[in-house]
Amino acid sequence: MRESYGISPSIEHYACLIDMLGRAGKFSEVECLIEDMELTPNVLIWENVLGACRIHGNVELGEKAAEKLFEMDPETDSNSVLLANLYAAKGRWDDASRVRASMSSKGVKKEPGCSWVEVDAQVHVFLSKDASHPRLSDIHQKLEELGDAVTEAGYESDAKHTLHNISGKERVDNLLRHSERLALGLALINKGSAAGKIRIFKNLRICGDCHECIKVVSGTMDREIIVRDRNRFHHFHHGVCSCKDYW
Ligand SMILES: [Zn+2]
Ligand SMILES: [Zn+2]
CATH class of the missing domain: 1.25.40.10 (Tetratricopeptide repeat domain)
Incomplete structure (x- = not known):
């Protein structure tokens, strides 16, 4: 230089x-x-x-x-x-x-992770392990189905993205309850947006495991999914992300 x-x-x-x-x-x-x-x-x-x-x-x-x-x-x-x-x-x-x-x-508080998604011209907000959404059981069911489909497509849940010392099964369940995944679940069960792009926003950085999972979903379900996290836009399509896993 x-x-x-x-x-x-x-x-x-x-x-x-x-x-x-x-x-x-x-x-x-x-x-x-x-x-x-x-x-x-x-x-x-x-x-x-x-x-x-x-x-x-x-x-x-x-x-x-x-x-x-x-x-x-x-x-x-x-x-x-x-x-x-x-x-x-x-x-x-x-x-x-x-x-x-x-x-x-020291009074330092971790900002709670929160994601939101627009469905039928309405914004739905999710916290991690959120239990307040009226369609929660449908969302969980969808995420479980999705879990099986993406596992078949080669995705392996990466439990290192969970912070707590808990058993393997519990860790995987914890990941399934991340706010960005709940938002994705809602968008996927919504019939009105059956083919359109899914746009999710998150206040923090998307975790590595959700990033991996959404990549696979974009391929297996042939959907375009855009996640705007704290740092950048992630545009998932055909099983890859625009960030090329660099973020
Ligand atoms: Zn996550
Ligand atoms: Zn990305």
Whole structure:
């Protein structure tokens, strides 16, 4: 950049590069780059490091990144959630609950996940494990049918996306009750929108397991499903997502 274009890399350039290297699991290169950069690593840099550590289960570097973030940005709940997720994925339940306990003692609250979908010109809102919707039993039935169909199509529920130390069956049930899945269930049982696009919105990042499941649904049911989460639009069609699993 410097030699060919006369541009000095800004912190955003470094953050992108670190994000790419981190997602590719090249952690020694990430660490060298952070050591060598002329700018002081900011929140963006450490968030990318922590996110990559969560993907690849790198606890050691993840803890370091989380510590930096807790100092720089103590108010943000998502960093604690990522660290707790990282521990949980490694089966380190005591550490995961320690992080959650420290969140509640500091008064940091995890923003509850919530999804909404428009059906018949009406917006329906779901929380995780929501039990308030009048068509809940139909929705659950649909999701169970769907579960069988997508399993046949090769989808395997990935229980590492659940945060709690519970048995395998319960974990899978928990995933089925995620707000984005309830919203999808409602859209699918609605006859009025039998062929149209399904548009779901979520206030947080879509979880990896729901992303995988919706991809498969878009293929097996031949539906276009668009999920707008906190970070981006995911356009699912023919069994793939426009983000190419990069988000
Ligand atoms: Zn989910
Ligand atoms: Zn996607």
